[in-house]
Amino acid sequence: MTSLRALVQTSKAILLDFDGPVCRLFSAVPAPGIAQKIRSFLLERSVSVPEPMMTEGDPLVLLRWTGDAAPHLLAEVERIQAVSEKEAAELAEPTSGAAEVIRSSAAQGRPVAIVTNNSAEAVETYLDRHDLAASIAGISARIQGRPDLMKPDAHLVFKGAEMTGQSASACVLIGDSPTDMQAAKKAGAHCVGYAKRKARISELSDAGADSVVQSMESVADIVTRLRR
Numbered sequence: 001m002t003s004l005r006a007l008v009q010t011s012k013a014i015l016l017d018f019d020g021p022v023c024r025l026f027s028a029v030p031a032p033g034i035a036q037k038i039r040s041f042l043l044e045r046s047v048s049v050p051e052p053m054m055t056e057g058d059p060l061v062l063l064r065w066t067g068d069a070a071p072h073l074l075a076e077v078e079r080i081q082a083v084s085e086k087e088a089a090e091l092a093e094p095t096s097g098a099a100e101v102i103r104s105s106a107a108q109g110r111p112v113a114i115v116t117n118n119s120a121e122a123v124e125t126y127l128d129r130h131d132l133a134a135s136i137a138g139i140s141a142r143i144q145g146r147p148d149l150m151k152p153d154a155h156l157v158f159k160g161a162e163m164t165g166q167s168a169s170a171c172v173l174i175g176d177s178p179t180d181m182q183a184a185k186k187a188g189a190h191c192v193g194y195a196k197r198k199a200r201i202s203e204l205s206d207a208g209a210d211s212v213v214q215s216m217e218s219v220a221d222i223v224t225r226l227r228r
């Protein structure tokens with residue numbers, strides 16, 4: 001494991017996963033309810049939904065599955081998801097320390113981009129609400145019609161890095177899912193796992209995290225102290 005301080009210090013840009021490191025996107029509009037909405041839509045359209053998908057609580061897993069199993073309905077499922085994510089973003093609870101990471105890093109000339117499997121509109125909604133839009137170099141979000149390019153694919157990481165004007169290998173990505181670590185590794189970026197719960201620590205390090213933190217406040221402490 002590399003120290004968080006060394007990772008931040010040697011990175012020319014920071015890539016932040018959205019749900020988790022920036023906010024609890026589904027704090028007020030729970031994800032399983034959205035998954036249920038998507039499932040009901042698929043069942044109404046006579047799609048035969050297999051057992052694991054019948055109990056799946058992550059709507060993005062259902063969206064990805066639709067892309068493979070019922071591609072003719074993907075656009076509508078994406079619409080349900082995007083509308084729900086926007087509603088969720090209106091009410092999402094901020095992750096403490098995140099705004100400070102974003103503002104301090106941007107102020108130091110270390111640009112920050114969001115790299116997310118959620119929709120760009122949800123991110124914009126959240127950033128506007130919290131007056132953070134001006135501190136963000138770009139939003140690399142889920143691409144309509146291409147659920148296959150979501151993380152763990154490297155595509156969104158490359159795109160986010162490009163938005164900061166840096167190569168992926170000069171960036172550090174902070175994310176709370178194993179798929180964030182996998183995507184960062186594939187792109188050649190450094191990655192820090194944000195493990196809010198202790199159980200996540202080993203999952204994230206097993207997925208390749210260069211370092212794991214338990215709060216975004218500890219990232220904020222480091223970034224703030226690097227201020228010139």
Ligand SMILES: [Mg+2]
Pocket residue numbers: 017018019020021175176177
């Ligand atoms: Mg996340």
